[in-house]
Amino acid sequence: MTSLAGQIRFLSLSPNFQHQFPQDKVLQKPLVFPRKKWRCSATQQPNQQQHKSKRSRRPSSDSDSAVDPVGFLTKHGITHKPFSQFLRERYKMYKDLQDELFNRHYQLIEMATGYEILGMHRNCHHRVDFMEWAPGARYCALVGDFNGWSPTENCAREGHFGHDDFGYWFIILEDKLREGEEREKFYFQQYNYVDDYDKGDDGVPIEEIMKKIDEEYWEPGEDRFTKNRYEVASKLYEQIFGPNGPQTEEELEDIPDAETRYKAWKEQHKDDPPSNLPPTHVIDNGKNYDVFNIVDDPVWREKFRKKKPPISYWLETRKGRKAWLKKYVPGIPHGSNYRVYFNTPDGPLERIPAWATYVLPDVNGKAVAVHWEPPPESAYKWRNKHPKKPKSLRIYECHVGISGSDPKISSFNEFTDKILPHVKEAGYNAIQLIGVIEHKDYYTVGYRVTNLFAVSSRYGTPEDFKRLVDEAHGLGILVFLDIVHSYSAADEMVGLALFDGSNDCYFHTGKRGHHKYWGTRMFKYGDHDVLQFLISNLNWWIVEYHIDGFQFHSLPSMMYTHNGFASFTGDLEEYCNQYVDKDALLYLILANEMLHFLHPNLITIAEDATLYPGLCEPTSQGGLGFDYFVNLSISEMWLSLLQNVPDLDWSMSEIMRTLTGNRKNAEKMLMFAENHNQSISGGQSFAEILFGENSKQSSGKEDSVLRGPALHRMIRLITFSSGGCAYLNFMGNEFGHPERVEFPMPSNKFSFSLANRRWDLLANEGLHRDLFVFDKDLMNLDVTERVLSRGFPNVHHVNDATKVICYTRGPLLFVFNFHPTDSYAKYSVGVEEAGEYRIIFNTDEKKYSGQGRIEDTQYLHRTIAKRIDGLRNCLEIPLPNRSAQVYKLTRILRI
Incomplete structure (x- = not known):
């Protein structure tokens, strides 16, 4: 039996390997990390190029001569020596990390494809290969219902396939020949289990194909296939290995370059008698290679430029799934339950594999992984492309499980059929899904993740989730995931805790390995294997499920050793002191660089309550490289005002300082009035506060009826229009969902009564239907007037006495009167341009459950020459209270 290292090295040099990772990305350095196995399929032919664009092997910022570790500080005129020194040291650490990673990996893309190496994969040579990383285990086996849960059958033993210096275990599960069937006569003939490729099932004998290739392809005098098993595909191999390439695994040791080997071959055969052999065996396929410089015959050179590898003949030798099923029984059938069995210093353990792609949390009292490899006729076929990246994002945040009206856990298919059409009708162009990744206990919402590569089985299968994403793309809706790489569940039977029997496989040991308050485990970001696990996890969701972006959940938990539970005053010293986790920051930089390098249209969002400097600055300029950041302080401000402050005491100045961020790069803020936190995490939605029976701020019954809807509309409009180029709303809040969400848990006797959404409120005319119409028109305002993409607003009027706020954004003028009682018949606000201004959006319209106090004749106003708010022109407009x-x-007047 050839050693694992030998197998990996041989397969890494196979044509399919070069197809997966093009020549322009290859970095010639010693191989350390195990390589992907060769899995030929009809959709992955050796002459195809999956990655067509010519990219360097490193992200652009690494080769950019304009890299400045403190660039964003300089751009904004910020001088702070300790933080500047911190950024320079962080950049040096990042460069050192890159060098270490490139010594470990051949190329950049390999760092993001650990899922193609570890986990369960089908091998073209009639077997299933399983590889796991378990540094602390002395023995590893795969147990499941396919082998009677036996740790001795189809297993890896130390010294056999398994344990190497890096803790990688390799297990081979052989497919079984059916009774009466025989193995292939020719080594190169393949039966393809994975893809629906049945061309080879036409019944043409292999001998006829060999005769055909002799007559139609091989030149007179060239070697035939009968001499060795690689001969039929020799020209194909020569594209990779050069002329007279190796024919056995042993010959792959220390292979010189193609030209050196060719010259050696010429020297070896210099005394051979003349023949009609061509002067070279290299197939150029229209490209110029250096080895061609030694070809002297122009006739042969032109002839070989036109000749292509014998792919079509080779494909005819492959048998498809129909023939495969007739001949073989899979070593581990689709849908099989399994776990990984470890023998550790503390005794045997059974664990869910870290790279499992589908997990059932409770089967007979235990969690099991499910081998998910559906046959082609059952596998989901993608139909729609990714929508184009919009200039402004209108994100609809969703939780699949609570998306239905019935008191139960809703499914992916129900969400696809019922909620996606609503999202489209409402005018949003993206959805952000929380709780999709497999997690511990339903009531944890989805934040105690246990299996990072698996969609939660509570909602359906991986194929169901693919359908959801595909249908969303068909509607022009982007799909984002709320990704939790800031911590992980501490459960030992399902998650990664004590995975291999040791306490530091994926997580820190001691106090640093445990979240201070949440009872979760903290990743060890300085470990290269953990880095690859997390980064390849991000790439997995993009490649496998066509995800368009991520919101990185709770960055403070990972960026600070105190997990973000500290007071922040905004002093830069707080972002570079001893509590900052530099390894976590390096991971975020690496993740953003690699994601944007491999997927240029991908969108990343940072959820950070500490306002870390440079979140959305380019990594080449000292930033972390995110596209947007979430301003959590906005929703906290609104919640505090609604619950604790009388309407007359609201500070307009404080509201605008919070909304505009009072900081650089505020145009990259993702704005929201309330997200899932207000509705799910034990809190109240704004609608519950405003419309509830115990509304504290109302002065009477009549005021209660008018106040709640008015403030609900105004809060959304000012939040939507006063900040960055992205806006988010949580599912149901667009129509004022009157109830909070309570997941089933012991405190409510596991009731589902509040774990749903009241879509029935939209079926009838009334307040909730009117609020939905308002939100729909608000989204349409961005479509027609490009509100979010017009740059940062110019705030020129904030009056705490009159409770009026006024600002412009492009040609649009936004005016708010938050006063609970005072209306103004002619309120003067300044404008830059003289002309005619028309109301295009009014929160007080009756169709929104407003009072309709502005007449149709009052919708058009002309400026007067009067200096107000430092501007040359003035509008005198009606301003009803709470509107x-x-x-x-609409028309510019030239004076």
Whole structure:
């Protein structure tokens, strides 16, 4: 039996390996990390190029001569020596990390494809290969219902396949020949289990194909296939190995370059008698290779430029799934339950594999992984492409499980059929899904993740989730995942805790390995294997499920050793002191660089309550490289005002300082009035506060009826229009969902009564239907007037006495009157351009459950020459209390 290292090295040099990782990405350095096994399929032919674009092997910022570790500080005129020194040291650490990673990996893309190496994969040579990383285990086996849960059958033993210096275990499960069937006569003939490729099932004998290739392809005098098992595909191999390439695994040791081997071959055969052999065996396929410089015959050179590898003949030798099923029984059938069995210093353990792609949390009292390899006729076929990256994002945040009306856990298919059409109708162009990845206990919402590569089985199968994403793309809706790489569940039977019997396989030991308050485990970001696990996890969701972006959940938990539970004043010293986790910051930089390098249209969002400097700055300029950041302080401000502050005491100045961020790069803020936190995490939604029977701020019954809807609309309009180029709303809040969410848990006797959404409120005319119409028109305002993509607003009027706020954004003028009682017949606000302004959006319209206090004749106003708010022109407009209007300049007057 050839050693594992030999197998890996041989397969890494196979044509399919070169197809997976093109020549322009290859970095010639010693191989350390195990390589992907060769899995030929009809959709992955050796002459195809999956990665067509010519990219360097490193992200652009690494080769950019304009790299400045403190660039974003310089751009904003910030001087702070300790933080500048911290950024320079962090950049040096990042460069050192890159060098270490490139000594470990052949190329950049390999760092993001650990899922193609570890886990369960089908090998073209009639077997299933399983590889796991378990540094602390002395013995590893795969147990499941396919082998009677036996740790001795189809297993790896130390010194056999298994344990190497890096803790990688390799297990081979052989497919079985059916009774009466025989193995292939020719080594190169393949039966393809994975893809629906049945061309070879036409019944043409292999001998006829060999005769055909002799007559139609091989030149007179060239070697035939009968001499060795590789001969039929020799020209194909020569594209990779050069002329007279190796024919056995032993010959692969220390192979010189193609030209050196060719010259050696010429020297070896210099005394041979003349023949009609061509002067070279290299197939150029229209490309110029250096080895061609030694070809002297122009006739042969032109002839070989036109000749292509014998792919078509080779494909005819492959048998498809129909023939495969007739001949073989899979070593581990689709749908099989399994676990990985470890023998550790503390005794035997059974664990769910870290790279499992589908997990059932409770089967007979235990969690099991499920081998998910559906046959082609059952596998989901993608139909739609990724939508184009929009200039402005309108994100609809969702939780699949609570998305239905019935008191139960809703499924992916129900969400696809019922919620996606609603999202499209509402005018949102992206959804952000929380709780999709397999997690510990339903009531944890999805944040105690146990299996990072698996969609939660509570909602359906991987194929169901693919359908959800595909249908969303068909509607022009992007799909984002709320990804939790900041911590992980501490459960030992399902998650990664004590995975191999040791306490530091994926996580820190001691106090640093445990979240201070949440009872979760903290990743060891300085470990290269953990880095690859997390980064390849991000790439997995993009490649396997066509995800368009990620929101990185709870960055403070990972960026600080105190997990973000500290007071922040904004002093830069707080972002570079001893509590900052530099390894976590390096991971975020590496993740953003690699994701944007491999997937240029991908969107990353940072959820950070500490306002870390440079979140959305380019990594080449000292930033972390995110596209957007979430301003959590906005929702906290609104919640505090609604619950604790009388309407007359609201500070307009404080509201605008919070909304605009009072910081650089505020245009990259993702704005929201309330997300899932207000509705799920034991809190109240704004609608519950405003419309509830115990509304504290209302002065009477009539005021209660008018106040709640008015403030609900105004809060959304000002939050939507006063900040960055992205906006988010949690499912149901667009129509004022009147109830909080309570997941089933012991405290409510596992009731599902509040773990759903009241979609029935939209079926009838009334307040909730009117609020939905308002939100729909608000989203349409961005479509027609490009509100979010017009740059940062110019705030020119904030009056705490009158409770009026006014700002412009492009040709649009936004005016808000938050006063609970005072209305103004002619309120003067300044404008830059003289002309006619028309109301295009009014929160007080009756169709939104407003009072309709502005007459149709009052919708058009002309400026007067009067300096107000430091501007040259003035508008005198009606401003009813608790209402807001959007004016648009429709005609410019030249004075």
